[in-house]
Amino acid sequence: MKEVVAEPVKEVVSEPVKEVVSEPLEEVVSTPEKEVVAAEIKPEATPAPAPPPSPPVYELRESRVPSSRLGRLWNYGGLAAGMLAGAVSESVTRTFNGSSSSSSSSVMLSPANMNRLVSKLSRMRGAALKLGQMMSFQDAKMLPPPIQEVLQRVQDRADYMPAYQRDKVLRQNLGDNWRELFTEFEEKPIAAASIGQVHKAVLRATGERVAVKIQFPGVADSINSDLDNIAVLLTATKLLPKGLYLDKTIDNARLELGWECDYEREARCAERYRTNLLGDGVFSVPRVYPEASGRHVLTMEWMAGTGVTRVAPSLDQEQKDWIGTQILRLCLREITEFKFMQTDPNWTNFLYNPELNKLELLDFGASREYPDGFIRLYVRLLEASSRNDKAAVKELSEELGYLTGHESKAMLEAHLTSVMTLAEPFMETAPEVYDFRDQTITERVKAQIGVMIHERLAPPPEETYSLHRKLSGAFLLCARLGSRVRCRELFRDALEKSGFKKD
Structure with missing residues (x-):
């Protein structure tokens, strides 16, 4: 969920505020003073490129x-x-x-x-x-x-909803006395996204800072x-x-929207994710507070980090490499080890906390499990691609349903080229340290799109929509950060830890 920080307002606002100019979503974090050492990655120093211009701040509006x-x-x-x-x-x-350009589409x-x-x-x-x-x-x-x-x-x-709509949702889920659960509840949301908005609050029972996610009325129905x-x-x-x-x-x-609108399901997914990452010292998953949650209200531990793309300009190259490495490592663990993935690739779901040197994860509504059979074939497809084995990739693509076996030569070549291009960072022939600052994966895959649009005989398997969205999002995030990552090493480690054995 893209967060946009607004000025804290502790008092109850009786009249709806029509427009709020807000700061970006996460808490403002100053440039970290201590150096963060990239885990197992010591690439040679190279001049860092000029940081990209900051995106315009969106005015959080009420409607x-x-x-x-x-x-x-x-x-x-x-x-x-x-x-x-x-x-x-x-x-x-x-x-x-x-x-001369007056076609209907134009x-x-x-x-x-x-x-x-x-x-x-x-x-x-x-x-x-x-x-x-x-x-x-x-x-x-x-x-x-x-x-x-x-x-x-x-x-x-x-846009965010007016107070009267928000309070109705809170009463329906937490009861008429919902305010008694909190000693503080900021009237203006710090974030608003497609399904709901987030308010900062403090729990009365424990004094802990929390994020209260409230679903927009009528969205689920x-x-x-x-x-x-x-x-x-x-x-x-x-x-x-x-x-x-x-x-x-x-x-x-x-x-997926049915899943994301069920906050009780999201709470269970978050707890499962916390369990999966026990012992991993890099990632933090917020705790859920069931006593202040319901089907359309979810209260979770407040995460104090800053969105990785927003803090990126203040990071040195080694820190950017470390963040990109950890995000790709997590993505590979989700595929090969957990068979369970948080599939929303929105970059604001990844926060960097420089004080703890940790990455904080948000938004588990789109989490899903993948069948063992699909994952087994998909991992074999990735492994075959890493060896540039086109015959195996074709065979596995047919088993998975990407191909029917009756494609034209042009379609087959476009598919194989796209698969190999996407697997490029993991290939045995890839550089030891893959520099995402120089990657042209997106452009080369895009060059095949025209053929695949016109020649494809069947849609890809259902699982692909979410999995490729997340994997592509991880690549794009590494490119946005300008990370240099030992992708080959990460991929080999993921295969080894999952017990993969080549047929």
């Missing part, structure tokens, strides 16, 4: 959540009508200006229409916004640049109708290219 199905349908209908009218206006403008992707889409998704929240965030990590390489920009913009923005409406909108406006298997993406989103 009522459309909670009834009719109200949400009305909003989607209004969005479709507005975008169609915008396309007509854009077409007329281009005609009078003598522009005019639909006008800047005005993209702004309409971002604004409406941010206000609607729920399934539509979550679908956009999921696609930003999973399918963005296949999309037109204006849509890619929309998906990037909605990753870290959502409107998952199916929201996704059906957005599918109609995307089809009618022809915003997406053919070959994306939108129906499969939406079916997967339907499943």
Whole structure:
């Protein structure tokens, strides 16, 4: 969940605040004075590149959540009508200006229409916004640049609900006297995302600082109708290219959104994750407080770290290498050892605490278990790719369902090239220290997308949507940090610890 820090407000605010300009989500952490030594990684020093410009701070805004199905349908209908009218206006403008680009898809992707889409998704929240965030990590390489920009913009923005809607959810889940559970409860949320918002508070029973996540009303009940409406909108406006298997993406989103809206399930997943990481001195998982939680309210231990991408400009190269190494190590453990993964790759789910030299993990709603059979074949696929064994990769791809065995030569070559490219950091021929600052994996995979869109005969297996989203997100995070990682060594260690044996 993308957090945006607002000024603490301890008193109860009776009138809703219409607009709050906030700081970025996590607590502000000063530049760490002590040097953090990268675990088992001592690459030669190289000049650090200039840090990327900081992203603009999003203004956390209050707006009522459309909670009834009719109200949400009305909003989607209004969005479709507005975008169609915008396309007509854009077409007329281009005609009078003598522009030759006036195709239906081109005019639909006008800047005005993209702004309409971002604004409406941010206000609607729920399934539509979550679908956009999921696609930003999973399918963005296949999309037109204006849509890619929309998906990037909605990753870290959502409006927050007014106090009367928030308090109703709290009463329904914690009782009429919910305020008695806390000695302090900040009225303004520190974060708002697709499904809910987060408030900072202090538990009365223990005096501990906590984060209280409150789900937007109507979001859980409107998952199916929201996704059906957005599918109609995307089809009618022809915003997406053919070959994306939108129906499969939406079916997967339907499943995952059901999980994420069940905060009781998320609490169980967080506890399972804590158990999996016992003895791992690198990661911290927040405790859950059941006495202050319910199906649509989740109270967890406050994590004091700062989002890794936000603190990155203040870190030296060795620290960036260490963070990237640990995130990839965790991702490989999830696949090969746990068979259980927190599949949301949002970078704000990873906090860095320089005082403890730990990475703090957030948001376990999208956690899922993978079948033993799938993981066994998938790990074999990764291992074969690391040896550049194309024959084995083809055979395993057919067993997993990526290929049917009847693909065209062009499709087969595009698939094999993409798999090998994604496995490049783990290959036996890869550099001992893989420099993500220089990686071109995304661009090379994107070069194969056109062929796969037109030639693919079957959608990939259901498990792939979430797993590849997380793995791709880990690669992108390492690139964003500029990490240098001993990927070959990490992969060999993961295979060894999982007991992998080559057939």
